[in-house]
Structure formats: C-alpha cells, structure tokens
Amino acid sequence: MAKAKSAFVCTECGAEYRKWQGQCSSCNEWNTLSEIRLASARPGSGSAGSGRAGYAGDLSKDVVDLSNVDLSEVPRLSSTFNEFDRVLGGGLVPGSAVLLGGNPGAGKSTLLLQTACKLAQERRIIYVTGEESLSQVAMRAHRLQLPTSGLKMLAETSVETILAVAEREKPEILVIDSIQTMHLEDISSAPGGVAQVRESAAALTRFAKQTNTVLLLVGHVTKDGTLAGPKVLEHMIDASLLLEGGADSRFRTLRGQKNRFGAVNELGVFAMLEQGLKEVKNPSAIFLSRQEEQAPGSLVMVVWEGTRPILVEVQALVDESALGNPRRVAVGVDQNRLAMLLAVLNRHGGLFTGDQDVFLNVVGGVKVLETSADLAVLLAVVSSLQNKALPKELVVFGEVGLSGEIRPVPSGQERIAEAAKHGFLRAIVPRANAPKQSPKGMEVIAVDKLSDALEAL
Numbered sequence: 001m002a003k004a005k006s007a008f009v010c011t012e013c014g015a016e017y018r019k020w021q022g023q024c025s026s027c028n029e030w031n032t033l034s035e036i037r038l039a040s041a042r043p044g045s046g047s048a049g050s051g052r053a054g055y056a057g058d059l060s061k062d063v064v065d066l067s068n069v070d071l072s073e074v075p076r077l078s079s080t081f082n083e084f085d086r087v088l089g090g091g092l093v094p095g096s097a098v099l100l101g102g103n104p105g106a107g108k109s110t111l112l113l114q115t116a117c118k119l120a121q122e123r124r125i126i127y128v129t130g131e132e133s134l135s136q137v138a139m140r141a142h143r144l145q146l147p148t149s150g151l152k153m154l155a156e157t158s159v160e161t162i163l164a165v166a167e168r169e170k171p172e173i174l175v176i177d178s179i180q181t182m183h184l185e186d187i188s189s190a191p192g193g194v195a196q197v198r199e200s201a202a203a204l205t206r207f208a209k210q211t212n213t214v215l216l217l218v219g220h221v222t223k224d225g226t227l228a229g230p231k232v233l234e235h236m237i238d239a240s241l242l243l244e245g246g247a248d249s250r251f252r253t254l255r256g257q258k259n260r261f262g263a264v265n266e267l268g269v270f271a272m273l274e275q276g277l278k279e280v281k282n283p284s285a286i287f288l289s290r291q292e293e294q295a296p297g298s299l300v301m302v303v304w305e306g307t308r309p310i311l312v313e314v315q316a317l318v319d320e321s322a323l324g325n326p327r328r329v330a331v332g333v334d335q336n337r338l339a340m341l342l343a344v345l346n347r348h349g350g351l352f353t354g355d356q357d358v359f360l361n362v363v364g365g366v367k368v369l370e371t372s373a374d375l376a377v378l379l380a381v382v383s384s385l386q387n388k389a390l391p392k393e394l395v396v397f398g399e400v401g402l403s404g405e406i407r408p409v410p411s412g413q414e415r416i417a418e419a420a421k422h423g424f425l426r427a428i429v430p431r432a433n434a435p436k437q438s439p440k441g442m443e444v445i446a447v448d449k450l451s452d453a454l455e456a457l
Contacts, residue, residue, distance in 0.1 A: 008033040009194050014235070036187075036195035074261075077172070077214065080118040083269060083279040084111070086306070087241055087254050089262015092173070095212045096261065097205045097236065099179075101219040102243035107252055107270070107277050108218050110144070111243065112175050114276050117141060119173060120151035126171040130157040130181030144276040157181050157191065159200045163207055171213060176204060178218035179233075197233060205236050234258060245272070249365065251286060252277065256306065265369060266306025284311040284422060287364040294392045297384030300424070301376035302397045302415040303368050309411065309418040311395070313363040314373065316380035321357045332362025333373060341400060345378050348404030348450050351385060372409040374400035375428065375453060382454065390457065393425040398433070404450040408432035416444060428456055 008017045010033055015026040023030050076091030085091045088098070102108045109132075116127050129137055134155050141148050152169065156162055159182050166174055176182065182200040183191040190196065201217065208215035217237070234240055238260045245252035254268040269283040280286060288300065288311055297316040302309050314333075321327065330338045338360055342353050358381060362368055375398035383390050397415055399407040409415075412433025419427055420439035427444045434446035447453045 006035050008035050009198070011194055034194040036189070036198070077119070077123070079115045081111075081115065081268075081277075081279050082281070083254065084115065087256045087259075087262075087266045087268040088239060089256075089259055089266070092214045093238070093261050094172070094214055095209050096238040097201075097208050097215040097217065098239045098241065099217045099219050099233070099237045100241050100243060101221050103221050106243045106245055107272060108243055109177055110140070110276050111254075111270070112177065112216055112218065113137065113141060114144065114146060116173070116175055117146040117148060117151055121147060121149075123173060124152070124169065124171045125150075125173045125175065126152045126154055126166060126169060127175045127177070128154045128156060128162055129177050130155075131178060146276075157183055159184050159203050163203065166207065166211075166213070170211070173214040173216065174204075174208065175216045176218065178220060179204075180220050201233050201236055245365070251280070251364070253365070263306045267310070284418070287312040287366060288422065294389040296387050296389045297380050299376050299380040299383065299390050300395045300419075301373050302395060302419055303366070303372060304370060304409075304411055304415065309415045310366070311418060311422060312366050312368075314376050314380050315361045315363060316377070316384045317359040318353060318356045318381060318384040319359075321355055323357075326353075326355060327357045327359075329358070330360040332365070332367050333360055333377060337371075337374075338377065340402070341374055341378055342381070344400055344402060344404060344450065345381065349378070349382070349454055351382060353381070353385065356385070370409070371399040371407075372397045372415075374398065375406060375430075375450075378450065379428075379453065379457065382457070391426060393423070394428070395419040395424040395426070396428045396453075398428070398430040398447070398453075400450060406430045406447050406449060406453065416442075428453055 008020050010024040010027065010029070012029045012032045013024065013027040015024055017033060020033055020035070024032050074093055076093055078091050079085055079088065100108050100112065116125050119125055134153050137153060138148065154162065154165060179197055179201055180192040183196050184199050184203065187195050187199055204215055207213065239256065240258040242255050242257055243252055244255065250272055252270040252272055254270065256262065256264050256266040258264060269280040269286065270277040271280055298313060300311055300313050302311055328335060328339050338358065342358060346352050346354070360377060376396040378400060379390065379396055397409060399409055401407055408430040412429060413435055416427055416429065416435060417439060420442045425442055427442065428447060429444060431446040431448050434444050438444040445456045447456060
C-alpha cells in the first residue's frame, strides 16, 4: 500500500513544511504546526508528477488580452441592510465568497438569518446550519418575526452532501453556518481542524465560482480575536467581515478587513433589539451622547471609516503617579503612539507628563486606526492636565509629526462638513485641510504647529 502523504501547516501564517517542527520559520510562532493529509493524485488529473503528456485539462481555453476584457459593472444583490451593503462595497457580488466572523453572541447567525429570510421572498437561498437544529433556527426566526416562507433550510455538516443538494436546487445564495462544523469525507481529521476548514472552504468556494453563487460563510473567532482555522482561509475568500461588540453592549459594529469589491476598514453600525439587528443610519449620534456639563479631558474628533466620516469622543485622564514608572493606558488608540505623542507634547508643547499616569479612552468602543486623532488626543491630555474643560462646540482633527508640525489628513473637507452638520461651531484643523470658505455658522481655525493649536485653545 502506498504511504499516505502529509504536510504540516502553520495555523497563523499558512506556511507549509514537510515535517513537524516546534517553531514556524515564517512567523516565528511556537506550536502552531498542524498535520494535514494530502490527497493522492489521480491518474490523468494533471498533477505535477504526471508530466505534460498526462494533462487532462481543457486545451480549448484561449488567453485573452487585458484590453479586451469586458468592463461592464458586475450586478450586485442588495442584502436589504444599507449598512451591510456599505461594508460589502455596494452589495453581494454573484460568484463571491464572503466570510463573516465574530465572537460568540455577537449576532452573526442573527444577521444572516434576517438577510436570508428577507431575500428568500424574491431569490433562491439555501441556509445550511451545522450547529443548530432546524427547529432552533425556526424558533429564532419566529421570535424575530421574520417571514419564513421561501427559505430552504438544510441541517448538514458533510460538504459532499451540501454540494450535491446545491447542484440540484441551484441557489443564488448559499449560507454556511458555520465553516468550523463542515467536513469532507476524504480528510481524516476532525471538523474544525486545519485540514477540514481549509479543504471545506476551498471546495465550497470552488462551487461558488463555477456556478456564480453568492457564498456566505460564518467563522468563529478565537480568544485572541483572530479567526479560528488556518490563515490561508483569508486568501481563498473575496471579503472578510468582522462583527464586533460584547454581550453587554447594545450596539454592534461590522468592519470590513478584506474586500476585493470595495473599500477595506468600512464600518457599519447595528443595534441589537428584541427583533434582531437594526441598522443605525447616523452612528455619529450614538458616539456623541455626551453630558450636559463639559468635563476636563473630553473632546470630539472626526475619524474616517471606509468611505464616511464619523464623530467620536475621546476622553483623557491625567493624574499624579504613585509608581516609579507611570502608566500609559490607551483603549481604542495605539498605546505606542500615545507614548510618542506625549514625548512630542513635552518637547514642542512645553508640558511635561513624565511623572503622570495617562489614561485614554475612545467612547463607544471605536478603534481608531488612522493618525487623524493625534491632535485631538494631545488637546484632550492638555485639558485634563490643566483641569480646564474645552468648549462643547469644538471639534478637532489632524496628524502630529515628531517635529511638532500639524500634517493634513485625507478628506478634510468632508470631515468639516460632517461636524458642521451636527452643530459644531469651532474646528481646529491642519492648515492644508482648511476650506477657502468656512461652513455657515462655523469658525475654522487652521494651525501649522502644535504650539499654534495650544494657543488657539
């Protein structure tokens, strides 16, 4: 009998090795290699070992010049949620594979069930559940008061059976909940392992591409916030979305981490209600639920999420440290960047915080990934350090350089217009982002250096 071939794949970066080793040479992580069985090549299947003479592919295929490729717009299917469509880049693309990840209880199954029930009134959809029974899904749909007629359900974990049913029913949208419960018969490992998740996703994605079917996959998230399963899974799919929000939070944020059909880091906001997830059309109003009396260290900034500006509040607390090494705690902002900004404040602003504990928080659980929050963070720290409240109608954005200069940020005009729409009367912005004509009723203060911004306060 021929010995079964196997390989070892790193669950963090997807690198493959011929034998097991303790540390992955590509990402330097320890104990991340898992064994997978390699399927033996069939005669005439066109494998590398069969040579050119044994190739059995379609030789009638012709190469196409890039200039002759049809550039007509790919039709998109609306998910019935404007926020969901926004993160997807305009809607679901036929033949695409979309991965929806999130923590347990975030609302992944609820969001897809709501989408499937509404779309099933006009389109052919198969909802495959591998974790729950059909009665459990029906009970949830009844509790959410969703239309249940027209939605085809299948409780199955075998990928071969699912593909056979899909071949017969020919759905336009195929929902898999979840990819960690699926398994292939030829793979000997247990469901949820590296080999099963990788090969199951590859088989389902291949079917979606060949039949022009929209494939929606649900993926679990590990305790460190990464998608469970091999990293190579993210390379197979076209879009990777992450639904964030703890069980104690009423709001959920849907963020695009990878999208071949739209902008990445796009943000959609939902509210978890008794009737399921409801989209929030004006997320800035949520993050700006401020107190009537303004407190020191509180300031509003404008961040850019995907294709739109969002107003969020940043809070700073500066207090005398009782420790030899003062603490720097940042929630929603990179902690290393906070330390760098405090050094710039000391050198070019003349304010020393080396003996102070500095705590920073972005209200609403928003994670700021861009540099436009630099100036707002520093001004909030100064406000708390001097125990002086900033004006409630003030909004700030801008990047701070190491030499104390205020650098411009993308889409400055749109940020100012969003702040004016919400009633803000003053704005401190980089000079390169200042408009030629300020919005009606709003004063725009353009600054070049950090010292200019401190004087403007």
